[in-house]
Amino acid sequence: NKENKLVPGLPSGFEDRWDKKLLLKKKLLKAIEKNFIKFGAEALETPSFEISENIGSFLAEDDANPMSDVFSFKDGDKSLTLRYDLSSPLSRFVAQNNQSLPLIYKRYAIQNVFRNEKAGNGRYREFTQADFDIVGNVNPAQANAELCNLISSTLSECGLKKDQFNINISNRKIVQGLIDDLKVSKEKQLKIIRAIDKLDKPGFGLKGVEDLLKKERKDISGAITKGADLNNKQVSQILNFLKIKNLKQLKENLKNPLSQEGIKELEDVFTVLGYGSNLNQVKTNFTIVRGLSYYSDFIVETNLNFKVTNNKGKEVDIGSICSGGAYAKLISRFKGVDIPGTGISFGVDRLLFAMMQLDQIKIDEKKPVLVCVMDQKYLKNYYKILNLLRDNNINSEIFLDSKKNLGKQLTLANKRELSVAVICGENE
DSSP states (O other), X not given: OGGGOOOOOOOTTOOOOOHHHHHHHHHHHHHHHHHHHHTTOEEOOOOSEEEHHHHOOOSOSOTTOTTTTSOEEEETTEEEEEOSOSHHHHHHHHHHHGGGSOSSEXXXXXXXXXXXXXXXXXXXXXXXXXXXXXXXXXXXXXXHHHHHHHHHHHHHHHTOOGGGEEEEEEEHHHHHHHHHHXXXXXXXXXXXXXXHHTXXXXXXXXXXHHHHHSSEEEOTTOOEEEOOOOOHHHHHHHHHHHTOXXXXXXXXXXXXXXXXXXXXXXXXXXXXXXXXSOGGGEEEOTTOOOSOXXXXXXXXXXXXXXXXXXXXXXEEOOOOSEEEEEESSSSTTSTTOOOOEEEEEEEHHHHHHHHTTOSOOOOOOOOOEEEOOSOGGGHHHHHHHHHHHHHTTOOEEEOSOTTSOHHHHHHHHHHTTOSOEEOOOSOO
């Protein structure tokens, strides 16, 4: 009964990965993990679910529904949430185990995360993140410069050339000082930060940010987003700030002490970067503030410099492929713990989406040798050959249906793009 047959398919924002795409993903993951270890980090794995109140909700832009962007479930009297990033679980882990962790704890984690948001163009609702964090009382300039060095080194290991990506850094204190001078409520402050963060997003620009700073913004579909409802003078101050491009000009124009503190911290990061080979790879971009509200000062975003297209061949902006920053209070939410941290996160599947469009990454598929079965009575001989190949670490398999003729067996080998078949018969 055809009416009762299931229709195979996936929900929006989820994807099967196989063949060359999966091989490339595994190659990227191997390069990323190797580099994380090279920079001194230890591995950590946390469960997919966390107690909701322990990891909080730092994604939602809808204050009335703070858990709208995550997947949450009831478990008796507790609420559980699928992790939406790897930083919040890290904060819970550190708070729970801080007595047994080293004074400066460097950890890396490579796991899937889940977000209940609109998918498309390299954005998924389940995707792999690769995180590197430094937790402890460290010299911030050294730690944050180390993150920039790590990004550059890792993307180079993944196969990108240095002119194919930009590392952009800023400091949230700069924007926070500007906002403090505006004398607005905490709710409006968050709306201002999120509006600024959208400046470089497709369809926004200065006009889109201006609308979000004012009463509301209507997009091309007609959907309306409620704005921060600032007055014209306040909006003008923010827009003038967004037009500033370098630290010197910023220092001259922003006199707020907190802003000046953020500028000095950025200068210190560049000083440490000057001791290595990645200084020219890192630029300032004062419009990045990161949407996640737990970032406190240093922030970083990494963008690609080559065109990326969707399935229809249309050029798209996939956003940052590695981002992060410093968080002063994420761990101190827990009793008896007050430890700062800083870290970055590679969006592995977003990076994969972009790199699938380059021809410069070689994938070693290591496909097997196929031992053909010409005659059932020689099966013992075929397995002897198979064992010899495998004992010498040569990927190999035997054809598993002796009723199929040689032509069918070689057709399978061709379809799978196998380069070698072993043919052994009565006279061969």
